[in-house]
Amino acid sequence: MANSKFEIRNSKLKTKQITLPLTKDDVMKLHVGDMVLINGLLVTGRDKVHKFLFHERLKAEQIPFNLKGMILYHCGPIIRKTEKGFKLIAGGPTTSMRVEIYEHQIISEYGLLGVMGKGGMGKKTIDALKKNSCVYLHTIGGAAVYLADRVKRVVDVWKLKEFGMAEAMWLFDVADFPAVVTMDAYGESLHEEIEKRSYSKFKRLIK
Amino acid sequence: MLKLLDSIVELYKKAASSLPPDVENALMSAHAKETKGTNANSILATILANIRLARKTGRPICQDTGVPTFFIKVPCGVSHIELKKAIIKATRIATMEIPLRPNAVDILTEENTGDNTGRGFPILYSEETKGKTLTIDLMLKGAGCENAGQIYKLPVDELKAERDLDGVRRCVLDAVYKAQGKGCPPYIIGVGIGASKDQVTRLAKEQLLRDLKDRNKYNVLANLEKRILNDINKLGIGPLGLGGKTTAIVVKIGVNHRHPASYFVDVSVSCWANRRARLKWQIRNSKFEIRN
Structure with a gap:
């Protein structure tokens, strides 16, 4: 099978370092297929965080972390509370598509410039990425130990008691955290391309 | 029951942190x-x-340690009630210790109950077996792939799926x-075919416990498994949906008899992290072994 036009450029030269918080200029330099290594502070959020932020429409000061320019990582980690603080045991991405109905509004209202997860997202998010100069990053599903070791420190948490460990918003300090750009601010989506190609193969297999 | 309790905690550790060698080899x-x-x-x-x-580190392969699902074969004379108690207690301990x-x-x-127990949680399927060995299979299946499963009742017009094995191929x-x-x-794809919704769903999931290298006892199904795998790929x-030759590493199909009016097909999808482990417990001397 021919390689995708968005094949990951995974030679060291093409890997881009990105530092958080992002700027719109940073985002516009990213294209589908780019391999990135992320450094700095990012937040996690999955089903409950999305539903909450979507309906409550909070002001920036009502959230303990500054979400402007942030990456929101779809992740429900395993974290152990120790005497020295929180310790991340395992934390890979969760399926992003479940928050498709919320994400477009979260991106525009809270000023996120990146969303990270697995499996890709749909049309509403593609449009929101374009409109808000935001990017979707895909990281490696199931590689929870490997990825946890790219998190230097669990800095803080919000809504732990209310939402529980897997659903709280965690603030992680990451170093060289690997991901691939699969949906960019130019409206391109690797997921859309793969789905289209697989659709024509599927149709042939069931004709 | 104390030793059994400890061995179930060990079973959890094995399943959560050590991928079965057949799955790892297939990924290699x-x-x-x-x-x-x-x-x-x-x-x-x-x-x-x-x-x-x-x-190496004994940490869970994936942060989603799933809904713990137990398939248990109980020898005559062992109390199902006591066994259930031991499993629930072991679940609480494993959740804290590993942690899950x-x-x-x-x-x-x-x-969230915080300890992986609740109504119908974990899931327990048990049946009586001959002999003196208690066998407990534990499956930790993440929800991302559980959500990807589908159930079909044939025929399905838009797939041109009739009530036959080619119809099954189309559904998968x-x-x-x-x-x-x-x-x-x-x-890793498990398929169950048969008479009723609840039955085929469980049958499909049971296929995920099979050794990847085993051969279906029905030739026609062994060939169908190969054909479908080839088509899927x-x-x-x-891998992870970003393009490539390997979309699945195996397809396993199980069949029951069906009703003349029903032809149910359940497709259970497992992620690459097909976590399973087996505890064998000798009733006579409380000796046990855990493998996956």
């Missing part, structure tokens, strides 16, 4: 098949590194096409 072959410098090749390299790291991610959420209050392809990368491929979805 997939890695070798995917062209160097492609999405698929680099993703599989990271997945393999993660598998080794999890085993607490996943049991109350539908009514939306609260439809399920995988719909799943795309959302359930973390390369997938033409879809080009690839």
